Amino acid sequence: MTPVIAMAAARYRYPETDHDALGPVDLAIGPGEWVGVVGPTNAGKSTLCYVIIGLAPQFFGGRLRGEVSVFGSPTASQPVNERSRRAGLLFQNPFTQLSGARERVDEEVAFGPEAHGLPQAEVEERVAEALRLTGLQDLRARHPLDLSGGQLQRLALAALLAMRPELLLLDEPTSQLDPAGSRALFDVLRGLHAAGTTIVMVEHRLEAVAAMCPRVIALGEGRLLADGAPAEVFNRPEVQASAGIPAFARLAALVGKGPPLPVTFESAVEALRG
Amino acid sequence: MARGLSLYAEGSSPLHRAHPLTKATLTLCAIGLAFILPSWPLVLGVGVALLSLLAAAGVLRRFLFVAAGLLVPITLLLALVQSLANPHNQTVILPLGPLAVHREGLYIGLLAALRIADLVAATFLFSFTTRPADLAEALMQRGLSPRFGYVIQSALQIIPQSLETADRIRDAQRARGLETEGPLPRRARAFIPLLLPLVLSALVATQERAMALEVRGFGLKVGRLARYRIPDSLGQRVLRWGLALAVVAALAARLRGWL
Numbered sequence: 001m002t003p004v005i006a007m008a009a010a011r012y013r014y015p016e017t018d019h020d021a022l023g024p025v026d027l028a029i030g031p032g033e034w035v036g037v038v039g040p041t042n043a044g045k046s047t048l049c050y051v052i053i054g055l056a057p058q059f060f061g062g063r064l065r066g067e068v069s070v071f072g073s074p075t076a077s078q079p080v081n082e083r084s085r086r087a088g089l090l091f092q093n094p095f096t097q098l099s100g101a102r103e104r105v106d107e108e109v110a111f112g113p114e115a116h117g118l119p120q121a122e123v124e125e126r127v128a129e130a131l132r133l134t135g136l137q138d139l140r141a142r143h144p145l146d147l148s149g150g151q152l153q154r155l156a157l158a159a160l161l162a163m164r165p166e167l168l169l170l171d172e173p174t175s176q177l178d179p180a181g182s183r184a185l186f187d188v189l190r191g192l193h194a195a196g197t198t199i200v201m202v203e204h205r206l207e208a209v210a211a212m213c214p215r216v217i218a219l220g221e222g223r224l225l226a227d228g229a230p231a232e233v234f235n236r237p238e239v240q241a242s243a244g245i246p247a248f249a250r251l252a253a254l255v256g257k258g259p260p261l262p263v264t265f266e267s268a269v270e271a272l273r274g
Numbered sequence: 275m276a277r278g279l280s281l282y283a284e285g286s287s288p289l290h291r292a293h294p295l296t297k298a299t300l301t302l303c304a305i306g307l308a309f310i311l312p313s314w315p316l317v318l319g320v321g322v323a324l325l326s327l328l329a330a331a332g333v334l335r336r337f338l339f340v341a342a343g344l345l346v347p348i349t350l351l352l353a354l355v356q357s358l359a360n361p362h363n364q365t366v367i368l369p370l371g372p373l374a375v376h377r378e379g380l381y382i383g384l385l386a387a388l389r390i391a392d393l394v395a396a397t398f399l400f401s402f403t404t405r406p407a408d409l410a411e412a413l414m415q416r417g418l419s420p421r422f423g424y425v426i427q428s429a430l431q432i433i434p435q436s437l438e439t440a441d442r443i444r445d446a447q448r449a450r451g452l453e454t455e456g457p458l459p460r461r462a463r464a465f466i467p468l469l470l471p472l473v474l475s476a477l478v479a480t481q482e483r484a485m486a487l488e489v490r491g492f493g494l495k496v497g498r499l500a501r502y503r504i505p506d507s508l509g510q511r512v513l514r515w516g517l518a519l520a521v522v523a524a525l526a527a528r529l530r531g532w533l
Binding site for chain 2: 079159
């Protein structure tokens with residue numbers, strides 16, 4: 001099966017820097033996978049998203065070496081706005097993801113589908129669906145700037161969902177959310193994953209990554225440190241040293257359980273009982 | 275709800291429902307006539323017509339409230355300067371020591387103020403009854419580039435977005451002990467440390483927004499479809515042409531010396 005994302009010896013260097021921010025990375029992500037990306041600050045997590053979506057190097061400049069393709073198309077040759085037909089990226093800061101030109105939540109969500117030239121009836125259908133998925137139906141007439149940080153993050157996600165991407169890249173989607181907001185967002189992502197959307201999620205809440213992502217990638221200094229199931233990745237010493245470990249694993253380690261350390265709540269309870 | 279630089283006031287009057295280009299034509303023609311027509315009764319007539327339209331749109335009170343603060347000082351200033359210092363002044367109507375108020379200058383000053391009042395009334399009539407999004411949509415349906423339409427709409431949102439950012443920066447600085455409230459000198463001192471982060475964050479936000487717009491498909495070469503239908507009618511088209519012809523006729527009459 002053709003991978004959704006294929007990277008071979010991919011390296012990326014930002015302009016006017018003397019080292020690669022990412023790479024070399026070899027990676028293949030298949031359709032319908034949900035992959036968590038973890039790593040410390042400056043590990044190259046956001047850069048990985050930019051390279052996949054094509055912003056690096058198309059927007060930033062710099063130098064991309066190796067091969068990177070998304071849905072079989074090399075990222076270097078396909079404009080980012082063209083790729084937006086099938087892939088979306090949710091940035092860390094929802095405020096800067098607003099178009100800055102719309103006065104209502106529903107109009108903001110409609111911005112992308114309209115840019116794609118979709119008929120108005122389909123735009124309205126997609127907007128209604130995206131607002132329902134993100135729980136923003138009751139706020140559709142509000143001005144985007146009247147929303148809280150968590151609501152803004154959901155609006156940014158709704159704006160992406162309205163474009164019905166087959167690949168969703170999320171760069172720390174819960175950075176502005178409280179625990180309830182994070183849970184609501186993860187519920188939406190579970191639904192999308194169940195519907196077949198491929199998700200790549202950069203996330204610093206390791207417990208959430210371990211609980212939800214069947215596959216985890218750990219990055220360190222731009223390189224791939226580990227790639228596998230959460231229990232496998234979070235038990236690698238180099239991952240523990242750089243990205244850290246989920247709280248449940250830390251708790252189990254403190255009471256002398258493991259290795260291997262349990263990385264999810266359920267496995268930790270089981271280990272602690274045992 | 276309207277926010278930002280938009281002054282739009284919700285309403286259901288015929289003016290609110292009129293096509294944005296009809297209202298834009300009305301505004302531009304009223305301003306044109308106010309400056310072309312030579313005598314104060316005619317300029318006043320334009321003003322009365324505009325006030326009637328403002329009243330019909332249910333926004334007269336709002337206009338008077340805004341205009342009072344704007345037009346009264348301008349009128350006083352123009353009347354004073356012109357009546358005292360216009361080179362065509364001849365007839366003294368009020369001696370003031372070494373100075374004197376003159377009839378000719380007073381007339382010129384008041385006429386200029388009346389024209390400015392017409393301009394302000396016409397502009398507010400348009401702004402109070404037209405959503406910026408409707409104007410941009412109407413212009414794009416007439417062939418304006420979506421990029422330019424985006425510029426029109428986003429320009430109207432710059433101020434509230436900057437205020438939002440400034441509030442966040444001010445809150446962060448207050449949390450670190452900076453006094454941002456109190457007497458004017460203290461607030462002025464607090465303004466300086468606000469400015470640099472505000473400018474820097476605006477630059478960063480611009481870059482991030484440009485990326486986000488790309489990711490949302492902005493700039494795709496697709497045939498843009500109308501977001502919604504903005505009702506137009508034969509009557510409105512006739513009115514637009516009629517207004518434009520009235521301005522041309524007034525200009526011709528003025529140049530010919532018939533007015």
